Amino acid sequence: GESVGLHLPTLSVQEGDNSIINCAYSNSASDYFIWYKQESGKGPQFIIDIRSNMDKRQGQRVTVLLNKTVKHLSLQIAATQPGDSAVYFCAEFSRGSNYKLTFGKGTLLTVNP
Amino acid sequence: EPEVTQTPSHQVTQMGQEVILRCVPISNHLYFYWYRQILGQKVEFLVSFYNNEISEKSEIFDDQFSVERPDGSNFTLKIRSTKLEDSAMYFCASSGSNRDQPQHFGDGTRLSIL
Numbered sequence: 001g002e003s004v005g006l007h008l009p010t011l012s013v014q015e016g017d018n019s020i021i022n023c024a025y026s027n028s029a030s031d032y033f034i035w036y037k038q039e040s041g042k043g044p045q046f047i048i049d050i051r052s053n054m055d056k057r058q059g060q061r062v063t064v065l066l067n068k069t070v071k072h073l074s075l076q077i078a079a080t081q082p083g084d085s086a087v088y089f090c091a092e093f094s095r096g097s098n099y100k101l102t103f104g105k106g107t108l109l110t111v112n113p
Numbered sequence: 114e115p116e117v118t119q120t121p122s123h124q125v126t127q128m129g130q131e132v133i134l135r136c137v138p139i140s141n142h143l144y145f146y147w148y149r150q151i152l153g154q155k156v157e158f159l160v161s162f163y164n165n166e167i168s169e170k171s172e173i174f175d176d177q178f179s180v181e182r183p184d185g186s187n188f189t190l191k192i193r194s195t196k197l198e199d200s201a202m203y204f205c206a207s208s209g210s211n212r213d214q215p216q217h218f219g220d221g222t223r224l225s226i227l
Contacts, residue, residue, distance in 0.1 A: 034215050036218075042220045043117075043119075043219050046215045046217055089156065097169060098168070099144065099146065099168050101156075101158060103155045103157070
C-alpha cells in the first residue's frame with residue numbers, strides 16, 4: 001500500500017541554524033511532492049514542490065531534495081527563524097490519482113531563540 | 114495574495130444534526146477539495162470536485178457527505194446526521210490545475226460534535 005511517513009516527529013534547532021526535515025515515501029508511482037507548513041490553528045501553507053523528474057529545487061531559504069532511488073524527500077531551511085516553528089508535512093500525488101494528496105504524519109520544528 | 118477562506122472557524126453541533134461547512138476558493142481556481150484532520154493525526158483526503166461534479170473521493174466520503182458549488186464563488190461540504198467521530202478540522206483547498214499546480218488550503222473549520 002502507499003504511505004508517506006517522516007523519520008523524526010520532532011526537531012529542535014537554534015535560531016540561525018539550518019534545519020533538515022526528512023520524509024520517506026513508499027509509493028514508487030508518486031511523481032509530484034509538496035511540502036506544507038502548518039502553524040497552530042491554521043491550515044497547511046504551501047512551501048515548495050518538486051516533480052519526480054527533478055532532484056533538487058530551491059526557493060527562498062528553502063531547498064527540497066528528492067532521492068527516488070531510496071524514496072526519500074527532504075526539506076532544508078536555511079538560517080532558521082522563530083517564525084519557522086510549525087509542523088511540516090510532506091505530501092504526494094501518485095500516478096494513480098489526479099486529485100488526491102496523501103499527507104505524511106508531520107514533523108514539529110521548534111526554533112529556539 | 115489570494116487565499117481560500119472558510120466559515121465558520123468553529124462549529125458545534127449535536128450528534129445527529131446536519132452541518133454545512135462553507136468555503137470560498139481562490140477566484141480563478143477550477144479544482145476544489147475537502148480534507149479533514151482529526152486531532153493529532155494526518156491530513157486526510159475526502160473529495161475533489163471539478164466541473165460541477167465529484168472527480169475523486171475517499172472511502173471516508175460515504176453517503177453521509179455531499180459537496181456542492183451553489184454559485185460561482187462558494188463550495189460547501191454537507192454532513193448529514195453527524196456522528197461523534199466526525200469531530201475534526203475540515204480544510205478546503207483549491208488549485209488551478211489538478212496535478213500541475215499545488216493545492217492551497219484555507220485555515221479550516223473546527224467541527225465539534227456533542
